[in-house]
Amino acid sequence: MLKKNILRNFYSIHSEQYVLASLILYNNSWNDIYYFLNIGNFFFKNHQIIFSIILEFLNLNINFDIYSICNRIKVCSKFNFLNYLNYILQKTPNPYNIVYYAHIIHNTYLLRKILLFSNNIINNILNSEKININEILYVIELNVFDIVKDYLKEKNNSYLLSGIFNEYFLNKNFFKNFYISTGFKDLDNIIKRISGGDLLIVAGRPSMGKTSLSLNIAKHVSDKYNLPVIIFSMEMSSNQILLKILSCILNEDQDFINESLNSEILNNFNKNCLKIIYSLKIFIDETVNLNIMQIYTKCKFLIKEYGSLGLIVIDYLQLMSSINPTQNRVLEISEISRSLKCLAKELNIPIIAISQLNRNLESRTNKRPLISDLRESGSIEQDADIILFIYRDEIYDSKNLLNKNVAEIIVGKHRNGSIGTASLYFFDNKSKFSDF
Structure with a gap:
């Protein structure tokens, strides 16, 4: 079985905090990371909740801050989101490195996926009385294909018109x-x-x-x-x-x-x-x-x-x-x-x-x-x-x-x-x- 402490090296609480704070301070910074970052990339449940509320506001094209976010979070009894958001905002003076930290979140998420599916494959092999190699290879291919698709999302497919012109004609x-x-x-x-x-x-x-x-x-x-x-x-x-x-x-x-x-x-x-x-x-x-x-x-x-x-x-x-x-x-x-x-x-x-x-x-x-x-x-x-x-x-x-x-x-x-x-x-x- 995969021990939980192994995953400690495959997330970054600092990166997740930085991205959330940057989005709250500068709502428009979402335009730099929208094409690859999603809720499931965040490791911490509370960060997933905050990010999901941020996405709601972004999809509605509504400006937001920590107060509007906390008002949308209904279950606050066990965790003080307002204090926590104030804390991470103080740690994040500017959003200029949001792309860098968003990549860290996304890449560590992919590494966790690789670890988890590899662990499942190993367990299936060790615990199966009769090993079906074709089925195992199929599952491996399916998971690898899924991970590659997620990784390719990180590519920025937007190109300056002049760059396309140079490629096309020169x-x-x-x-x-x-x-x-x-x-x-x-x-x-x-x-x-x-x-x-x-x-x-x-x-x-x-x-x-x-x-x-x-x-x-x-x-x-x-x-x-x-x-x-x-x-x-x-x-x-x-x-x-x-x-x-x-x-x-x-x-x-x-x-x-x-x-x-x-x-x-x-x-x-x-x-x-x-x-x-x-x-x-x-x-x-x-x-x-x-x-x-x-x-x-x-x-x-x-x-x-x-x-x-x-x-x-x-x-x-x-x-x-x-x-x-x-x-x-x-x-x-x-x-x-x-x-x-x-x-x-x-x-x-x-x-x-x-x-x-x-x-x-x-x-x-x-x-x-x-x-x-x-x-x-x-x-x-x-x-x-x-x-x-x-x-x-x-x-x-x-x-x-x-x-x-x-x-x-x-x-x-x-x-x-x-x-x-x-x-x-x-x-x-x-x-x-x-x-x-």
Whole structure:
């Protein structure tokens, strides 16, 4: 068990007193620490009570002092808040170091969280008759992810406009590091480029080529920009994904490759094609029911190992599991899509998430997808920066030869640009898209 005296080194009564006194003396000093400090960060119960009253006044935009705070605290019989507040105010002559002391409060709070969850893990291991290593690792990942999210709150994400201007126009590596193209001219002419932090949804009915288009873009990114790409495939196996990529690169029918691929035929393949295959930094993860925390952990590992990531592909969004499962799947999908957008922004990496469409469009005369057709859409349309729909008329009218091998890529949403439709050739048996 974790002894209480161990926690003595992981709080600072002086810092908590300083921050409370600074807020009382100068109410506006809250503007310097609002983005990361909350009630739970305070160690002492009385400090939590005082801070909660201060937050009430701040939220109501009402000026406050020690008397207004004490009037709001109803239970004062066992503790004299008025004397205590007078005492800490005398110790705090100015609020100019409030950010420094607020960081101390927040950091010691995180250390306590680490201690407590580590202690729980140790107790579970020591007291369990049968140890489930997968469950233990899951709990560790969950807690670490939660602590990292709390720590990242300390980052000040406010930047001076001139600083953004300098980064945008004067940094020579800016465009290389932060923008990628799809590799298809007509599509790039509409969406221009995919930015780091963008969430791109690729949606369509079954057999439209959603996975193939995403893999084509992933191959292009890894090949052109020489950046690692990770594909989370919760539906297909890694061998199936490999076969699709091989078929696209070698321009050969998948069945031919699957039936004939051996050392003799491999030696006869074009050497340039083999060079491409071995040069691609494409990672395939076929773990099922992934949640956002597991994706975050795996991506951070690759970034640490290789220095960067060019693209994350998720196939597909509706197969992901929620960290907080509920009986309402729409709410879960909303949580997942918001988390993916946050992940893309935090890592500054574009994410392509493949999404299913509901069956409603099948009953329409014009079966071209609309944003309302997104399955269990929730907040997908709000969270996505770009939504691409794939429509192939030959799926519904196979006799019309004019539509054979033609795919319409409909840009249904583009947060930072125009929408429209790009036509591409799609060779299903080769999992290959090409310019029209």
